[in-house]
Amino acid sequence: MAWRFALRIDPVASDDPRESFDDTLRIIDPLAPALPFGELSAQRGDGIFESLGVVDGHPQEVGPHLRRLAHSAELCELPAPHLAQWRAAVERVAAEAGEGENVMKLLLSRGVEGEGSPTAWITLADAPDNARARTEGVRIVTLDRGYALDVPGRAPWLLLGAKTLSYATNMAAIREAKRRGADDAVFVTSDGFVLEAPTASVVLRVGDRFVTPAPSAGILHGTTQLSLFAHLEQRGFATAYDTVAVDDLAGADAVWLLSSVRLAAPVSAVDGHAIPVDRALTDELNAYLLSPRD
């Protein structure tokens, strides 16, 4: 990980009227000690985050990412983020990015245990080289997420639609995929429906229709998927949120994993069975996703 920059944010109340947030932002050495051991992010994974792509200095989809951060905060009963403060911080960090692709992470934790105030920070690092995933594609395995499709709606304490810092299972699923000789995983419900990848959304093409699993299934509403759907609709394609059966993956005309930094990674195999990769369309989609988007 090539860390480039870090910024600490002293969060202000969501209705704070100030116009400049400069004195609430502090530059921090990304490798220096910053968080005390009592931090609830480190002790309990008790916080939320967003990962943004930054392309040639332009932070992508800042508005949708900040709206999702606010949504996660609400689900986790964290103080509502002051969106103008976060936007100012994102712009401050993006100014350090320069040419090429970077990854910016926004993090908001419940703070140090016993102190009662949240901790917030942003990191900037070089993006990994995703060229191969974007062209040759990724082989996926489907892994049971353990719950049935109707669970998220009736068990909000499971935080299934929040982008929390409790990602140990997501990381374990990626390790399991690699152990099976694949590149990535796709979580499915115990009753056989597609959910999401550990760090990406799933989009299928069936004819001229593009489908992604509905966020009501306790998954994240992908910012990159949302942006791509708008682009596809402009090009005259139909798009839909729907329930997607596991068997639909192997039967689709094409499948992609979509995420903010890797962007559109075509799926080349599902559980060991090759599926077609539409290289020309994928290149076109990634050209769009690499263009400045707000």
Place this chain on the structure above:
Amino acid sequence: MAWRFALRIDPVASDDPRESFDDTLRIIDPLAPALPFGELSAQRGDGIFESLGVVDGHPQEVGPHLRRLAHSAELCELPAPHLAQWRAAVERVAAEAGEGENVMKLLLSRGVEGEGSPTAWITLADAPDNARARTEGVRIVTLDRGYALDVPGRAPWLLLGAKTLSYATNMAAIREAKRRGADDAVFVTSDGFVLEAPTASVVLRVGDRFVTPAPSAGILHGTTQLSLFAHLEQRGFATAYDTVAVDDLAGADAVWLLSSVRLAAPVSAVDGHAIPVDRALTDELNAYLLSPRD
């Protein structure tokens, strides 16, 4: 949180032959910055932990806690902890505890992203005052954990038997319990079986038999429950690991939540229905649990 002490551990390989670990242990101000932003504990909840009770300077059940730490490390594919090193660190921290009750947390994370070596530390803090929970008891609500009883056995990537730092859901369940006017939660499977509390084990008394849900259900094997069962067996009671239906809670002669610091908290109500508290037996169990145990 009254933090008392913190110790950083530089983990050595599990087969390291050295006899003294003094130069691998560093005292750290528990309130000072210690972890860089790139720490995977803080970014991903990617690590494991143990909480030990320390009573009048004696750390309780160190062996069982270290064995469970090693078990969690294996499930999470973290480097195996050097148990003698951890024991030396626990003893170093316990020496700072003094009279009364303290809570010691052992933490092992995957380290700073990109560096490839784990981070390890121990904190010591005053224990909260648990007198009321131990005598008057705790009111619990049952909350769906979202998965069926047979899931943990077939989906190890869910890490359901590991004590990971990804505890956001556990914390959310306790908030949900308090919102419903209760003190704590008990997770149950979507098919109606009792699992565990977010930070405690569940033990039921039915006649002269004490029962706890089997750890094969993707729950932690409670160190305090294990110690209590040994004590109960010595006193001539029968103990068992079993599947426990949710309805068994309200029908039991008594129910306790067992954990390393709060110890035996009798359950006084389940989902708003009062259940009997055996005050005399509970006092006796807590007297045992407060005695020095190894």
